[in-house]
Amino acid sequence: MQPDAIKRCLAGSGLRSTPQRYAVMAFLMKQAGHPTAVEIFEAVNRVDPRSSRATIYNNLRDLVHAGLVREVAVEGRAARFDAKGMRHHHFICDRCGNVEDVDWYDVPRPAAASLGRRVLRECELIFRGLCTRCAPRRVSR
Amino acid sequence: MQPDAIKRCLAGSGLRSTPQRYAVMAFLMKQAGHPTAVEIFEAVNRVDPRSSRATIYNNLRDLVHAGLVREVAVEGRAARFDAKGMRHHHFICDRCGNVEDVDWYDVPRPAAASLGRRVLRECELIFRGLCTRCAPRRVSR
DNA sequence: TGAACAGATTAGATTATATCTAATATGAAA
DNA sequence: TTTCATATTAGATATAATCTAATCTGTTCA
Structure with a gap:
């Protein structure tokens, strides 16, 4: 459990842990700023398991809905996300x-x-x- | 509110009074809710001087910039606008x-x-x- | 009053952002 | 393991907003 706080976190919200979802969550947790969906897409794909755009958006939607991630709408620009720490x-x-x-x-x-x-x-x-x-x-x- | 008040309001912000811009401002001032750009587009065109989509967006941008109108970004949806009363x-x-x-x-x-x-x-x-x-x-x- | 012209408008194309589709793959419970 | 609800995928589509370049118009000032 302690070895993987992120997995516990996901399971605790009833979300299956997949490499793609895990990568999004891990990236947001180690990230100081507030990246856009496209920035997250590029960052997690720079590492490995290739995520499609749809998966990034799906996972961000699910994580926001689960209360693990916050979405910030910015007028005239793409939304930004951060892990709720x-x-x-x-x-x-x-x-x-x-x-x-x-x-x-x-x-x-x-x-x-x-x-x-x-x-x-x-x-x-x-x-x-x-x-x-x-x-x-x-x-x- | 007299029609002239809107013209004075626009002039005071260095904005030329055009039928299209006037219509956007007048609509927002008499509107209780917070319409989207498309709703404003449809409402002002229902009356008369036909405004193009670009003009609605241009005018909203200018009015927001002049501080006469407020824009509210809503995540996953179109932005909404209201006159700053x-x-x-x-x-x-x-x-x-x-x-x-x-x-x-x-x-x-x-x-x-x-x-x-x-x-x-x-x-x-x-x-x-x-x-x-x-x-x-x-x-x- | 009427040029002059900076600024405004236009239709439609384009860009940016996000969601949908339906075929395929997979995590995890039993 | 097997099972199946859930997740992923590429690409198409939808939605929101901006750009383009030709044309028009409000305001200024002579």
Whole structure:
């Protein structure tokens, strides 16, 4: 069990462990950034068991549905994915579309009255602006 | 809201007032929901000056860039748009993808340390779950 | 008022992203 | 092992958005 945390993780969510699915999960867990489906496709195929595009998308859908992976929609660009490790918020760059993590802190929930009959599953806080690479260097003044 | 207000609004953002652009803005301002680009395309063309798909997308891009309209990316679905009227948060339905408004309340900003060199423009709070139509009806009353 | 022209519009092609199909293969339970 | 529900595959298809290059138009200013 301890030798393979990923397999346990998949089994615990009722997902069969296949080389392709395992590779996607392993890649996302060791990855610091927030790759797109195509980037994941290329990365896992660079190693070995060749995964088709459909398999990557299928597995990402299943992993998101199982709550192991988070999908971040970015307007005008491909969605990005990350393994749900430590809780965190997301910063999306206006300029390059990159997604970066921001330390997690608690967010106040809305008043019951403004939710009405809606069933709240989660609150997501997204920051927008210029990411580390796109922000202008500070100029002494 | 008088028709002139829209023209002033556009001019104030350095945007020329054209029948097509005006129609997009007018539609979004009188619209309670969060239509997709295609829905806007169909709605404004149902009235009169025929707008091409490209014009709808161009104008939406310009209006978003001018800060008059907000774009909401929804994973796996088309983006949705609304005129920035009163500040509000968004609720995205897990099941149908609909976007609904939630009363606005202030969100605490992250600590400067966790932003680093990043330039923060805005904080966006997104709620997820089941929308009014998709939530199961309450049994007891 | 009416040129002039920067900016806007157009139809349709193109690109980008994601899903579907149906034939085949495989993990894991028994 | 055998079994079979589940997963994978290549390629086609669907959907969302952008691009192209020809044409048109709002606004400015003489």
